Amino acid sequence: MTITVYSVSGAPRGWRVLLGLTFKGLNYETKYLEASKGEHKSEPFLTLNPRGTVPVLVQDDFILRDSLGILAWLDSAYPEKPLFGRTLSETANVWQITLECCDYLRAAINDLLAPILVRGEALPEAGTPERLAWETAAAAYHKECNYLENLLAKNPFLASDVPSAADAVAFPEVRLIERAVDTKPDIMKALGLHDTDDTYPRIAAWKKQISALPGFDSTLPRHW
């Protein structure tokens, strides 16, 4: 009953699933597809997921192709160390934070990192509409960081004292910003995003805690 996760290295939604499996202490294997070769848009992968997106989880003849669906299924299939809370109120809280991160944190990061990391665009001239769009995304990111920082004032993880689906969803997004600071320091500095660990010390401590969990290193994108 091997669990296999298909992903693309660095894809945040694939990373969510690897983190969920890690939080639950489950064994799995990862099959990375080469997005640059279009492997996620060609056979045999399209047989598993006609949408050509990752992640996809396969266990024997069972196939599931949505990150949140997979996290929820993992809790039903493997109830130990629940990702969606141990009590009714914890479950509500985990879902709320998870979906807020999917909506708001993900949107801010995507608006920033799609041009910077994925398309490799240069910093637009100050005062142009393009630059304004990047600055707006940076402001939205700061707003979401403040939200996470406030949550982490109450608990060591986003929803409670143990890692949950909320952490699995938020961590890849925040970690990708750190990656952008490492690889595009000038752009990130111009956008005021270079010293977020100093600005948000609780998020910095939370990232360290997650990075120290057993099995975390196997979730890291290849070549990082």
Ligand SMILES: N[C@@H](CCC(=O)N[C@@H](CS)C(=O)NCC(=O)O)C(=O)O
């Ligand atoms: N709702 C899906 C969305 C999956 C998704 O869009 N994944 C991205 C990677 S993070 C992808 O595969 N993008 C390639 C594409 O859309 O062609 C989920 O959360 O699993």
